[in-house]
Structure formats: structure tokens, C-alpha cells
Amino acid sequence: MKEPLRQHLILRMVSKFLIPYILLFALYVQFHGDYGPGGGFQAGVIFAAGIVLYALIFSLHRARRAFPDRAVELFISLGVLIYGGTGILCLLRGGRFLDYSVLSTHDPIHGQHLGILLVELGVGITVTAAMVAIFFAFADRGRA
Amino acid sequence: MSPGLFNDWIVIFLMMTGFYTLITRGNLIKKLIGLGVFQVSVFMLYISMGKVEGGTAPILTEGVVHYSNPLPHVLILTAIVVGIATLAVGLALTVRIQEAYGTIEEDEIRELGGIE
Amino acid sequence: MLLLAGTALAIVLLRDLFAVVMLSAIFSLLSASLFVLLDAVDVAFTEAAVGAGISTVLMLGALALTSTREKASRNFQLVPFLVVLLTGGVLVYATLDMPRFGDPQAPIHQHVAPRYLNASMREVGVENVVSAVLASYRGYDTYGETMVIFTAAVSVLLLLGGGRKRSRTELEPPEEAP
Numbered sequence: 001m002k003e004p005l006r007q008h009l010i011l012r013m014v015s016k017f018l019i020p021y022i023l024l025f026a027l028y029v030q031f032h033g034d035y036g037p038g039g040g041f042q043a044g045v046i047f048a049a050g051i052v053l054y055a056l057i058f059s060l061h062r063a064r065r066a067f068p069d070r071a072v073e074l075f076i077s078l079g080v081l082i083y084g085g086t087g088i089l090c091l092l093r094g095g096r097f098l099d100y101s102v103l104s105t106h107d108p109i110h111g112q113h114l115g116i117l118l119v120e121l122g123v124g125i126t127v128t129a130a131m132v133a134i135f136f137a138f139a140d141r142g143r144a
Numbered sequence: 145m146s147p148g149l150f151n152d153w154i155v156i157f158l159m160m161t162g163f164y165t166l167i168t169r170g171n172l173i174k175k176l177i178g179l180g181v182f183q184v185s186v187f188m189l190y191i192s193m194g195k196v197e198g199g200t201a202p203i204l205t206e207g208v209v210h211y212s213n214p215l216p217h218v219l220i221l222t223a224i225v226v227g228i229a230t231l232a233v234g235l236a237l238t239v240r241i242q243e244a245y246g247t248i249e250e251d252e253i254r255e256l257g258g259i260e
Numbered sequence: 261m262l263l264l265a266g267t268a269l270a271i272v273l274l275r276d277l278f279a280v281v282m283l284s285a286i287f288s289l290l291s292a293s294l295f296v297l298l299d300a301v302d303v304a305f306t307e308a309a310v311g312a313g314i315s316t317v318l319m320l321g322a323l324a325l326t327s328t329r330e331k332a333s334r335n336f337q338l339v340p341f342l343v344v345l346l347t348g349g350v351l352v353y354a355t356l357d358m359p360r361f362g363d364p365q366a367p368i369h370q371h372v373a374p375r376y377l378n379a380s381m382r383e384v385g386v387e388n389v390v391s392a393v394l395a396s397y398r399g400y401d402t403y404g405e406t407m408v409i410f411t412a413a414v415s416v417l418l419l420l421g422g423g424r425k426r427s428r429t430e431l432e433p434p435e436e437a438p
Contacts, residue, residue: 029305034386036203037301039394041225045309052317073417080410083403098399109385116386116395119402126406127225130413131314134232137420138321141239152355154265160348161268168340171330173277173322177284180315181268184291187307191300196369197362201299202389204381210364212299213373214389218398221390222405224306228315229412235322236419242326249331 015057022050030124034113040120044127051128052135060139072133079126086118151192158185170250172238176231183227190216264290275330277323285316302390 030043055063087098095102100115102108158181165178194216202214242248245256267287274280288311295304359366376393384392394402 033391034388036388037201037305037390038388039221039302039391041221042302042305042309045225045228045306045314049309049313049317052314056317076410076413080406083406087399087403098396098403100396112384112396113386116384116391119395119399120391123402123406126409130229130409133413134236134416135314135317135321137236137416138239138318138325141325141420149355149358149361151361152358153352154262156348156351156355157265158268159351160344161265161272163347164340164344165272167343168337169272169330171277173319173326174280174330177271177280177319180284180311181271181287184287184307184311187303188291188294191295191298191303192361193359193366193368194300195298195362196364199299199364201301202377203301204377204387204389211377211389213369214376214393215373216368217300217303217390218393220300220303221306221394222402224303224310225405226408228310228318229409231315232318232416233412233419235318236416239322239325240419248326252331 011057015053019050019054022053023047026050030120031117033120034116040123041127043120044124045131047124047128048131048135051132055135055139060136064136067132069133069136072129072136075125075129076133079122079124079129082122082125083119084122086115086122090115152189155185155189155192158182158188170252172241172248172250173235176234176238179234180227180231183223187220187223190220264294276328277330278320278328280330281316281319281323284319285312288312288315302388 026043026047029038029046030040033039033043051063051067054066086100090099090102091097093102098115098119100112102111103114104111162178162180162182162185165181166175169175169178194213196210196212199210199212200208202211202217204211238248241253245253247253247256264287267283267290271280271283271287274283288307292304292308292311295301295307359368376389376397380386380389380392380397384396386392386396
């Protein structure tokens with residue numbers, strides 16, 4: 001991990017081509033989880049894998065510039081807060097904790113959809129940020 | 145002795161392989177990998193319990209009557225993610241042990257007085 | 261499945277930790293394909309992404325910080341082997357009471373699952389039952405789950421991060437060395 005794999009032309013070009021698609025696929029998995037296989041956990045891991053690939057092929061330094069420590073740490077807690085906040089919102093609207101049916105005024109099904117979307121988003125954000133933070137922590141040690 | 149138990153037996157074999165690695169190997173990373181094998185075997189046990197003969201993946205579609213049991217899938221889905229979390233913490237501890245003692249072999253650490 | 265068993269055996273026997281990590285990635289991928297066969301597409305997805313992707317990278321990161329050779333010890337140890345054999349034997353004996361593979365009458369399929377399968381479309385309105393159960397019916401569990409990830413990330417940062425101040429000063433010099 002000390003020497004970035006920058007000098008391998010093929011690796012560089014292929015990953016340059018692939019990384020946007022990996023990230024896009026992660027978003028697809030995130031938001032299509034209601035209808036097909038997928039959800040926050042998978043999307044988070046795939047998104048993090050894209051970032052890790054970027055850090056491995058180009059340098060760790062560049063990856064950390066794109067995803068600064070402070071932002072990553074913020075996102076770890078932001079995801080949990082979104083999840084918890086959804087639960088609290090349900091409480092405020094007169095339902096039970098994480099009972100999404102009350103989120104929509106006209107149709108409980110819509111509330112459920114919204115709730116699942118928000119909750120999965122929270123999970124996805126936390127998983128992505130946590131995996132990236134863990135990877136950065138390991139990679140950082142290697143250079144110290 | 146029916147062939148319907150083949151999955152269970154493979155699961156037990158994998159479980160015991162992981163268990164053996166865990167108790168005989170002194171290297172901490174090898175131990176973590178053994179734990180991973182054990183973990184995957186438990187996942188397999190759950191998933192094979194959820195399988196229904198002639199069923200399909202639990203995504204509701206028109207014209208399909210039998211689905212596999214979605215409950216084990218949910219449990220294992222979360223278990224995998226917890227698995228990676230614990231693995232990360234374990235590896236972090238291993239790295240710190242390496243830095244503190246200069247080795248990750250259990251007996252050498254014990255000789256150095258690491259474990260009382 | 262026999263491939264899986266073979267890979268597991270190789271994992272135990274090999275001493276080169278680099279090869280072992282690679283084998284464990286293969287092991288994860290094989291088990292992911294097994295999960296597809298067993299209709300657990302969501303699980304297979306996660307296993308492939310986590311086991312073959314992230315965990316391999318993390319293990320390689322840890323290997324780079326430690327040593328890649330396992331110290332030679334006696335390969336065969338009798339007492340642990342007997343313990344393992346005994347436990348395995350007891351477990352195999354226990355499987356004789358297990359419901360047969362794929363049996364629709366097994367107890368696991370009788371209780372909660374049919375309700376989820378039948379009612380989730382009406383109550384949650386999401387095609388993927390796994391998502392419905394994960395996020396809606398069992399929202400509490402998943403919340404706890406997210407907390408576990410959060411805690412793990414925080415503890416790894418505490419163990420390895422070494423404080424932000426240090427890493428920031430380290431980042432300052434640009435990494436443009438040849």
C-alpha cells in the first residue's frame with residue numbers, strides 16, 4: 001500500500017472507466033432495493049469498494065482529498081441520525097417508533113415507502129462512511 | 145440417512161474446520177480467518193433452512209406461488225455486515241498487538257508476558 | 261459444496277497468509293454463488309461484496325502491517341483434533357432430527373414467514389420481502405445493526421486513527437515522489 005499502483009497503465013485506465021459505474025451501480029442498488037435484490041447494506045459496501053479501488057489505484061492522498069476525514073466521520077453519524085430521526089419523526093406524527101405508516105397523511109403505503117427509503121438511506125450512508133473510515137485507518141498506519 | 149441432510153453435513157464440516165483453525169493456530173490473523181469460515185458455515189445453515197423445494201427468491205412476482213423463507217435471509221444479511229465490522233475491529237487489535245509486541249503469534253506474545 | 265470444503269481445508273493447511281487471504285476471498289465468492297442457488301439473492305449480493313471485496317482489502321491492509329508468514333508449528337495436534345471430531349460427531353447426530361432440505365413442511369416455514377409473504381404487499385407495498393422485513397417489520401433490529409457498524413467504525417478509528425492532528429500533519433507534504 002506504500003506504492004500506489006499508478007504506474008500500471010492498464011489498471012489505471014480500466015479502473016478509471018469502471019469506478020463511475022461502480023458508484024452508479026451502488027446508487028441503483030440503494031434505491032432499487034424495494035423492487036429487486038439490494039438495499040442499504042449492499043449499496044454502502046459497493047460504494048465503499050469503489051472508493052477503496054480509487055484509493056488503491058490512484059493514491060491514498062487523492063482519495064483522502066476527495067473524502068476528507070472530517071466529512072467521513074460526519075457521515076458515519078449522519079446515517080445513524082437519519083435512521084433514528086425517521087423513528088422520532090414517526091413518534092412526532094403520532095405513531096410508534098419506526099412505524100412508517102403515519103409518515104404520509106393520505107396513504108399508509110406511501111408512508112411505508114418513504115420510511116423504508118429514508119431508513120435504507122441512513123444505513124447506506126453509515127455503512128459507506130464506516131467502511132471508508134476503516135480502510136483509511138488501516139492504509140494510514142501502513143504509511144506511518 | 146437420507147440425502148436431504150447433505151447440506152447440514154457440509155455445514156458441520158466447514159464449522160469444524162473453522163473451529164479447528166481457531167483453537168490450534170497461534171497466528172491471530174489465521175484465527176480471524178478461521179472465525180470467518182465458522183461464520184460463513186452458520187450463514188449456510190440458516191440459508192439452507194430457509195430454502196423451500198420448488199420455491200424462488202422472495203421477491204413478489206405475478207404468477208409465483210412458492211417463495212423461500214425470507215426471514216433467515218434478513219437475519220443473515222445483517223449478520224454478514226456485523227461480521228465485517230467485528231473482523232475490522234479484530235484486525236485493528238491485531239495491528240496494535242503487532243506494534244506493541246512485534247509479533248502476532250500467540251505463544252511469542254505469552255513469552256513476552258503479554259497475557260497474564 | 262465440495263469445492264467449498266476443499267477451499268476450507270486449504271485455508272487451514274497453508275502457511276502463507278497471503279495465499280490464505282486470497283483463498284478466503286474465493287471461499288466467500290463460492291459461498292455467495294451457493295446462496296444464489298438457495299434463493300437468497302440479497303444475502304449472496306452482500307456476501308460477494310463484503311467477503312470477496314472489503315474484507316479481503318482489510319486483511320491485506322493488516323497483512324501489510326504485520327508479517328505474511330505464519331510461524332511453523334506442529335501441523336497436527338491430537339487433542340484439539342479429537343475435540344473437533346467429537347463436537348462434529350455430536351452435531352451430525354443432531355442433524356438426524358433436522359427437517360430434510362427444502363421440505364415445505366419444516367417448522368421454520370410454518371410460523372412467521374407466511375404472514376410476511378402474504379401480508380407484506382398489503383401492509384408495506386414493497387416487492388422485495390427481504391427489504392420489507394429488514395426495514396419495516398424489523399426496523400428495530402436494523403437500527404441496532406447500524407449502531408454496531410457505527411461502533412465498529414468508531415473503535416477502529418480509536419485503535420488505529422491516532423488522532424486527527426497527527427494524520428493531518430502527515431498529509432501535508434504532497435505525495436508526488438517518483
